[in-house]
Amino acid sequence: MKSSSNDDLNRPRLSVVVPLYNEEGSVERLVQAVQEALGPKQDWELVLVDDGSRDSTVARARSAVAQDSRVRLVRLARNYGQTPAMQAGFASARGNVIVTMDGDLQNDPADIPRLVARLDEGYDLVAGYRERRQDVWLTRRFPSMIANWLIRKATGVPIRDNGCSLKAFRRPVVERLHLYSDLHRFIPAVAAATAGARITEMPVRHHARRFGQSKYGLSRIAKVMADLMVIVMIRSFRGRPLHLFAGAALVALLFSLAALVAEVIAVAAFRPVKAEALVFPSVAIVWFGLAVYLLILGLMAEGAVRRYGRRVAGEIPLAREAA
Amino acid sequence: MKPSGVSVIIPLHERCDPLGPLYKEYLDPLRAAGLDPEFLFVAAPSHAAQANEADVLRKSGEPVRVLRLAQPTGPAMLTRVGAIEAKNDLLLVLPAYRRIEAQYLPGLVERVHQGADAAFAARVGRREPLSNRARRWLFHSLARPVTRNRFHDLGCGVAALRRDALLETPIYGDFFRFLPTLMQREGFEVVELPAQQHPGDVGVRFYGPAAYLRAAVDLLGSYFLARFTERPLRFFGLIGLLLGGIGAILLVILLVQRIGGVGIANRPALLLGTLFLALGIQSIALGLVAEIIVHLSAPTRRPYRLARLDSADSNDSPG
Numbered sequence: 006m007k008s009s010s011n012d013d014l015n016r017p018r019l020s021v022v023v024p025l026y027n028e029e030g031s032v033e034r035l036v037q038a039v040q041e042a043l044g045p046k047q048d049w050e051l052v053l054v055d056d057g058s059r060d061s062t063v064a065r066a067r068s069a070v071a072q073d074s075r076v077r078l079v080r081l082a083r084n085y086g087q088t089p090a091m092q093a094g095f096a097s098a099r100g101n102v103i104v105t106m107d108g109d110l111q112n113d114p115a116d117i118p119r120l121v122a123r124l125d126e127g128y129d130l131v132a133g134y135r136e137r138r139q140d141v142w143l144t145r146r147f148p149s150m151i152a153n154w155l156i157r158k159a160t161g162v163p164i165r166d167n168g169c170s171l172k173a174f175r176r177p178v179v180e181r182l183h184l185y186s187d188l189h190r191f192i193p194a195v196a197a198a199t200a201g202a203r204i205t206e207m208p209v210r211h212h213a214r215r216f217g218q219s220k221y222g223l224s225r226i227a228k229v230m231a232d233l234m235v236i237v238m239i240r241s242f243r244g245r246p247l248h249l250f251a252g253a254a255l256v257a258l259l260f261s262l263a264a265l266v267a268e269v270i271a272v273a274a275f276r277p278v279k280a281e282a283l284v285f286p287s288v289a290i291v292w293f294g295l296a297v298y299l300l301i302l303g304l305m306a307e308g309a310v311r312r313y314g315r316r317v318a319g320e321i322p323l324a325r326e327a328a
Numbered sequence: 329m330k331p332s333g334v335s336v337i338i339p340l341h342e343r344c345d346p347l348g349p350l351y352k353e354y355l356d357p358l359r360a361a362g363l364d365p366e367f368l369f370v371a372a373p374s375h376a377a378q379a380n381e382a383d384v385l386r387k388s389g390e391p392v393r394v395l396r397l398a399q400p401t402g403p404a405m406l407t408r409v410g411a412i413e414a415k416n417d418l419l420l421v422l423p424a425y426r427r428i429e430a431q432y433l434p435g436l437v438e439r440v441h442q443g444a445d446a447a448f449a450a451r452v453g454r455r456e457p458l459s460n461r462a463r464r465w466l467f468h469s470l471a472r473p474v475t476r477n478r479f480h481d482l483g484c485g486v487a488a489l490r491r492d493a494l495l496e497t498p499i500y501g502d503f504f505r506f507l508p509t510l511m512q513r514e515g516f517e518v519v520e521l522p523a524q525q526h527p528g529d530v531g532v533r534f535y536g537p538a539a540y541l542r543a544a545v546d547l548l549g550s551y552f553l554a555r556f557t558e559r560p561l562r563f564f565g566l567i568g569l570l571l572g573g574i575g576a577i578l579l580v581i582l583l584v585q586r587i588g589g590v591g592i593a594n595r596p597a598l599l600l601g602t603l604f605l606a607l608g609i610q611s612i613a614l615g616l617v618a619e620i621i622v623h624l625s626a627p628t629r630r631p632y633r634l635a636r637l638d639s640a641d642s643n644d645s646p647g
Contacts, residue, residue: 081632082516082636092630185558186559231565235559238616238619242620246620250613284596284598284599285593288599291606292602299613302614306616306617309624310624313625
């Protein structure tokens with residue numbers, strides 16, 4: 006992502022990153038809409054990231070590249086999913102401001118200048134939210150409402166529409182993101198957790214999908230839940246995992262003690278002790294074993310943080326010099 | 329002009345046919361196809377005798393190199409060492425015993441010349457006892473949904489590959505048998521070409537229970553690596569939820585009974601429920617630690633591979 010000083014001269018101010026997967030129906034209109042929204046200047050670039058499409062997306066994107074030098078194409082070797090595609094776009098983007106959006110024209114490129122202007126007000130990340138969302142309520146908007154509420158509550162980052170891809174970032178935020186798995190759904194939370202980014206949101210337009218197929222369904226809720234757990238952990242305990250595990254170990258230890266107390270009561274109340282009464286001591290041993298296991302795991306996690314932590318760019322919070 | 333050099337890697341471990349005749353059998357069709365092969369015999373320490381056999385070929389002036397490894401290791405590492413030492417960008421990995429008719433080898437090489445990253449042979453016209461067939465069917469039936477691929481002969485082990493594609497694919501231990509799957513997972517173009525089975529490959533082979541166990545464990549391992557390397561909590565979390573859920577249900581039932589006045593001090597179900605719950609918590613906790621490691625190591629790895637460069641693309645851009 007770092008570039009030499011020669012490159013700096015040719016560096017556009019704005020990079021628009023668009024992951025594409027089987028979007029042959031919308032590529033040309035997308036490029037045209039971005040060109041219209043950003044004007045004839047040479048200070049922007051459009052980075053199309055083909056995520057292993059099997060239709061004619063690549064051919065159409067290549068034709069757009071041939072016609073406009075501001076349009077670039079990055080091709081992934083196979084279909085990796087939206088998050089790796091977005092990360093590939095980030096790695097290739099050269100602008101100081103980076104805007105992401107979907108390739109299916111549900112986002113409106115005309116909103117890009119407004120997002121960038123908002124960023125200039127002193128934010129590191131501006132997230133768009135779809136004000137009048139044109140999706141089916143039961144299968145799209147309702148699950149999305151639940152997911153967003155959960156994400157808000159769990160992460161403490163007050164973004165109402167984490168699923169909207171239209172977002173603007175300052176370059177240092179993007180350099181600290183290192184997205185993988187399905188983390189694109191949690192970009193504001195990750196940015197806040199790893200870099201202390203200043204985040205705001207603003208309404209953006211939303212159009213109904215006109216081309217191609219939706220790549221999401223209800224099944225994503227379970228995945229979102231698992232990812233959410235990870236985000237909460239990253240946010241709360243990434244620097245001190247031993248705290249989390251030691252806390253859990255303490256709870257297990259308390260259960261172990263409770264089982265021992267139950268045994269003492271059982272022995273006192275039901276003398277003589279029968280062989281079956283060994284159930285309580287066994288339960289105590291299981292809980293004690295779990296406590297020890299959690300403590301060891303916590304130490305291992307702490308070791309991993311020490312091992313990797315110092316080298317991680319995301320460990321370095323964003324800073325702003327007073328003007 | 330097409331490059332004509334090809335490095336033939338033959339790992340020497342476990343089964344080995346006499347190498348002199350085998351070498352000749354491999355060499356002739358390659359030369360006939362206009363290729364200029366170098367042979368690398370890579371020997372595990374247990375196969376010093378076979379390495380000596382290959383050395384005889386080398387001393388007689390044949391284009392043969394013999395690499396002896398000091399440490400015991402599996403086929404994956406033997407092949408990797410061969411690939412590192414190879415002089416050519418195009419490799420042919422062959423077993424030290426007969427699998428397919430050698431005249432099919434140039435076809436595999438040609439397919440890689442045409443642009444594939446790897447071309448694996450799949451034996452056709454197989455004559456094999458029912459027991460072998462049933463075993464193979466079972467393995468591939470299990471492997472297909474796990475690896476999400478449609479390779480027909482993972483056990484063949486005959487392949488032409490681009491050297492850098494092989495070196496960039498993380499293989500180790502017994503995962504070698506999943507090489508086509510792993511390469512495809514890395515984003516390489518992998519094809520399977522039919523090849524006539526060699527008569528010497530026909531026969532009943534008996535494997536001990538340990539071999540089956542290893543195959544099952546490898547299958548599970550490759551399933552985990554393919555699906556959950558970047559999201560371990562989804563794997564460990566699911567196991568944890570299942571185990572912990574069973575434990576929690578048992579404990580809730582006991583709690584209700586206890587409130588109803590039934591004693592639980594002598595109920596093994598209490599121990600069982602606790603055990604399941606503890607196992608569930610252990611699994612989830614392990615998943616969380618794995619997630620921490622994945623998250624912290626994210627800046628050091630790239631979660632994608634770019635397609636091979638094309639003049640119309642910008643893949644050569646920073647990053």
